[in-house]
Amino acid sequence: MSDRSRLPDPARFFPELGEIAGALTRVTMNGSIPRSTIHLVQLRIGQLVGSTYHVVRQAELFRKSGATEEQVTSVASWPASPYFSEAERVALELAEAVFTASPRGERVPDELFARASACYDDKALWTLALALSQMCYFVPVALIAKPIPGKPLGKNYSK
Numbered sequence: 001m002s003d004r005s006r007l008p009d010p011a012r013f014f015p016e017l018g019e020i021a022g023a024l025t026r027v028t029m030n031g032s033i034p035r036s037t038i039h040l041v042q043l044r045i046g047q048l049v050g051s052t053y054h055v056v057r058q059a060e061l062f063r064k065s066g067a068t069e070e071q072v073t074s075v076a077s078w079p080a081s082p083y084f085s086e087a088e089r090v091a092l093e094l095a096e097a098v099f100t101a102s103p104r105g106e107r108v109p110d111e112l113f114a115r116a117s118a119c120y121d122d123k124a125l126w127t128l129a130l131a132l133s134q135m136c137y138f139v140p141v142a143l144i145a146k147p148i149p150g151k152p153l154g155k156n157y158s159k
Contacts, residue, residue: 007145009157020137028131031122036065037088038131041095045135048099049065053142054135056149082146087119091128098132 016073027033028038039062046054074081078092094113094116097107116125141147 003148004158005147006157007157009154010145011154024130024134024137027071028127028134030123030127031153032127033087033091033120033131034065035061036067037091037128039065040067040071040075040088041128041131042135043072044078044092044095045099045132045139047076048096049139049143051139051142053147053149054139060150090116090119095132096127099135109110111114 024067029035038059043055043058043062046052046058062072062075068083071081071083074083076087078084078089085093090112093112094108096111097109098109105123116128120128148158149156
């Protein structure tokens with residue numbers, strides 16, 4: 001693991017990024033779905049896009065939100081794991097549908113949306129969609145700039 005990032009902290013150039021990141025966090029942590037579910041899907045997205053930074057960060061946040069070690073370690077194999085609720089499984093399936101190309105056409109088919117609607121109300125579905133989009137904001141940063149995994153925010157860039 002490298003102890004250096006590729007790029008310096010973007011806040012050095014764009015101080016308003018902290019406000020944007022804070023606003024995204026406030027929106028996704030509005031209480032309509034459990035924090036653990038948000039960190040669960042964001043951990044899975046980190047795995048899907050191959051971002052060590054996001055996997056380490058989201059695994060830590062998932063643990064802090066009350067996840068068991070069995071849940072954290074079985075995210076990659078969630079379809080076969082007995083450690084997730086139906087709502088968590090639907091959230092994981094939505095995350096994979098959004099972040100994985102589908103050779104069959106529509107990424108989020110009506111059937112998947114119907115199952116998600118059975119688990120979550122409209123505000124919760126919007127929250128989940130925005131938690132996924134929050135990762136769209138941060139994934140390119142992690143893959144290009146390579147912040148240092150495991151370091152706290154503000155100390156995860158070396159330049």
